[in-house]
Amino acid sequence: MxxxxxxxxxxxxxxxxxxxxxxxxxxxxxxxxxxxxxxxxxxxxxxxxxxxxxxxxxxxxxxxxxxxxxxxxxxxxxxxxxxxxxxxxxxxxxxxxxxxxxxxxxxxxxxxxxxxxxxxxxxxxxxIVGRAVVVDGDTIKIGSIAIRIHGIDATEQSQTCSTRSGQQWNCGEAATGAMADLVRNQVVECVPLDTDAYRRIVARCHAGGLDLGAEMVGRGLAWAYHRYSDAYAGAERVAHAGNKGIWRGKSQPAWDYRANRWTRAIAEAPKGCPIKGNISNKGERIYHTPWSPAYAKTRIDENKGERWFCDEAAAIAAGWRAARWR
Known part of the structure; x- marks a missing residue:
């Protein structure tokens, strides 16, 4: 008490x-x-x-x-x-x-x-100020606070894109790597603007004098998230005109990529709840969404306390964290 x-x-x-x-x-x-x-x-x-x-x-x-x-x-x-x-x-x-x-x-x-x-x-x-840990191309953590970068939607870690000649490249890994490079050895400053459905803070963030959202969109590794903001519409137009990153060829927007993976996973998941709540060898509770690179190889053993979740908010509320790739 x-x-x-x-x-x-x-x-x-x-x-x-x-x-x-x-x-x-x-x-x-x-x-x-x-x-x-x-x-x-x-x-x-x-x-x-x-x-x-x-x-x-x-x-x-x-x-x-x-x-x-x-x-x-x-x-x-x-x-x-x-x-x-x-x-x-x-x-x-x-x-x-x-x-x-x-x-x-x-x-x-x-x-x-x-x-x-x-x-x-x-x-x-x-x-919110501090050293950042990168979750993926549009999400970081400062301390225990998960922060979704405002106004962008980056390629997912497991996502691939193609050039105009049809050559495939790992655009998702490139996005996560770019975010890691931007925050490495930097003090990151984030101004909270909103929260999302998963109780993450949505914020505009800077590191080393650079706007992280503008950098990711400008490098062609994230889309301007017009559904929520047009803050980086200009940066997107410049990246598109310069054939940078995702604009080098045909690429599926991250939101469509997630939706397609989600639909397929629901059909195979118990009770239509496709998020896998895994417990690692170190005892960490980590959840994997259908667009996670480790999703297919992750097996759930409910006898060990592992479980399935219907959405990310439920996983977070139960004490699981999202998988990190850096």
Whole structure:
């Protein structure tokens, strides 16, 4: 029961400090924090520069006593830790209160358990900052937060494309590799814009001064996801005109590729639930969608606790994570 008190304290503190955005930086399982008041800064107590301060920071990062799930209460520490998730973006992105609340909950939960990510306030709203792990060509993880890159749909890892001469090439592997190259040895900054059906944060992300979405579309390794945004329509036109990547020949859009694989897998899956919830030799719970490269060779043994899922949201809720290829 004691473990619930810090969480309750943070939740109760949220409404009171909505207008005080925070810079928060990880240090092991501690955090360095400073928060903003108007045009000035209030700091926790001993000022010290930090190499991980994002460009948008208006306060210097500061060293402070440990703020952990066990030590947070109704003190200034709780106030400082609670505030980052309240640094909401304004409604110019059309995000309603319900979506904003989900983002708050996701970032707050990560602040408690994922020291690999920092949560900072920019003029536009909350930044998620840290080293990224690549899931595929349009999805990364910073700490425990899964982030879907806004406005793009990259080729799937198992997908192949063709040139005009009919030659096949591994466009899915190329997309995942390109994303890995873009974030390698970089601090990635993501501005949350929305959440998707799988409770991933949808965000615009930059690394090394480059817009990850624009780079992927511009290199011809992702489509502009017009169903949700036209942010990268211009980059797509340039890539198409330059015969880059997927535009070198006939390529099936990623959304059609997934739909076709899904339809075929449903016909063969128990009770029409085609996602395979595998448990690895290391005990990791990993799920494979029908477009996963390892899908065909993955066998499910329900006697070992492995299981089938009808959708990704159910797999994630049950504690499984998506397969990663980098």
């Amino acid at each position: 004691r473990r619930l008190f810090p969480v309750l304290a943070l939740c109760l503190a949220l409404p009171a400090f909505a207008n005080e955005p925070v810079e928060a930086f990880p240090a092991g399982r501690q955090m360095r924090i400073c928060w903003l008041r108007g045009n000035g800064c209030s700091t926790w107590p001993n000022l010290k520069k930090s190499s991980c301060t994002p460009p948008a920071a208006r306060c210097a990062a500061v060293a402070k006593p440990a703020v952990t799930a066990a030590s947070v209460g109704t003190s200034n520490a709780a106030r400082a830790l609670a505030a980052p998730v309240m640094a909401e973006r304004r409604t110019r992105h059309g995000r309603n209160r319900e979506v904003a609340g989900v983002i708050r909950a996701l970032v707050l939960g990560a602040a408690m358990v994922a020291p690999a990510a920092a949560y900072a306030a920019s003029e536009d709203g909350t930044l």
